[in-house]
Amino acid sequence: xxxxxxxxxxxxxxxxxxxxxxxxxxxxxxxxxxxxxxxxxxxxxxxxxxxxxxxxxxxxxxxxxxxxxxxxxxxxxxxxxxxxxxxxxxxxxxxxxxxxxxxxxxxxxxxxxxxxxxxxxxxxxxxxxxxxxxxxxxxxxxxxxxxxxxxxxxxxxxxxxxxxxxxxxxxxxxxxxxxxxxxxxxxxxxxxxxxxxxxxxxxxxxxxxxxx
Numbered sequence: 001x002x003x004x005x006x007x008x009x010x011x012x013x014x015x016x017x018x019x020x021x022x023x024x025x026x027x028x029x030x031x032x033x034x035x036x037x038x039x040x041x042x043x044x045x046x047x048x049x050x051x052x053x054x055x056x057x058x059x060x061x062x063x064x065x066x067x068x069x070x071x072x073x074x075x076x077x078x079x080x081x082x083x084x085x086x087x088x089x090x091x092x093x094x095x096x097x098x099x100x101x102x103x104x105x106x107x108x109x110x111x112x113x114x115x116x117x118x119x120x121x122x123x124x125x126x127x128x129x130x131x132x133x134x135x136x137x138x139x140x141x142x143x144x145x146x147x148x149x150x151x152x153x154x155x156x157x158x159x160x161x162x163x164x165x166x167x168x169x170x171x172x173x174x175x176x177x178x179x180x181x182x183x184x185x186x187x188x189x190x191x192x193x194x195x196x197x198x199x200x201x202x203x204x205x206x207x208x209x210x211x212x
Contacts, residue, residue, distance in 0.1 A: 003079070004086040005205040006057035010049040011090030013123055014061045016097060018042035020155040023102050028158045037154060044151040051137070051144035052130030056206055063087055101159060110186065113160045117190030118197065120152045121164040125198025133206060163187040164194070 021041035025033045033041070050059045058075075060066045063084040069075035097119055101112045108116075127148040131141040149164075156162045163169045169187035173180035 002205050003057040004082050005201075006053040007060060007083050007086040008090040008093075009126060009201060009205060010053050010057065010059055011061045011087040012094045013049055013090075013126075014042070014045045015091045015094035016119070016123070017045035017151050017155060019094070020098050020101075021151075023098055024156070024158050025154055033154055041151055041154050044147050044154075048127045048131075048144050048148040048151065051140065052127045053205070055133065055135040056130075057083075061087060108159045110183075113183075114186055114190050116156050116159045117163055117187065118194040120156055120162075121191040121194025122198035122201065124148055124152060124164055125195050126202050129199065129202040130206065160187075164191050166191055 018038065018041050021033060022038045026035070026038050046059070046061065049061060053059050058069075060069065060083060066075065066080055066083045066087070070077055070080050097115060101108070101116055128145055130136060131144040132138060152164055153162045166188040169184060173184045173187075
């Protein structure tokens with residue numbers, strides 16, 4: 001089950017990162033990331049998940065890849081159906097999150113901001129814990145973690161200006177005052193909640209394998 005859970009989480013990140021950058025940030029007025037940015041975002045989702053879950057599931061993230069690996073003799077036939085189910089469920093879950101964020105009333109609501117910060121911080125922790133796992137190539141962990149943060153910014157700057165870090169938000173809010181201080185609670189609650197969620201997800205998909 002760990003491998004299936006890892007595929008679900010990984011495909012969730014692929015769709016959230018790649019499609020999220022396209023839906024939210026590609027055409028943002030004046031500073032949109034454009035087609036190149038969206039392409040980079042998709043690549044970064046795969047790179048970061050390769051380090052986060054590659055040692056758990058192989059990081060397929062794509063039914064076509066799973067079938068191709070099976071035909072090529074690199075994957076067991078018995079696992080193909082459940083891998084595909086997990087990938088589709090992860091993609092649908094990410095689509096739901098994007099719908100909630102992008103279709104919030106009057107632009108990006110506080111709920112959209114809350115969801116964005118919780119989910120992206122959770123995925124940041126999944127990458128951090130996965131990339132620094134003793135079964136992953138730890139010498140390259142800083143690359144995965146740094147590029148994950150790059151991807152997070154590509155997705156979420158139009159929604160929240162991107163925090164995922166309460167200290168970062170506090171440091172500038174104290175000088176901006178006014179609305180920044182009024183909203184500061186969100187940038188403490190959401191990242192901490194997201195970090196707890198991400199750590200829990202990693203334990204679910206990774207820790208059982210460690211005990212074997």
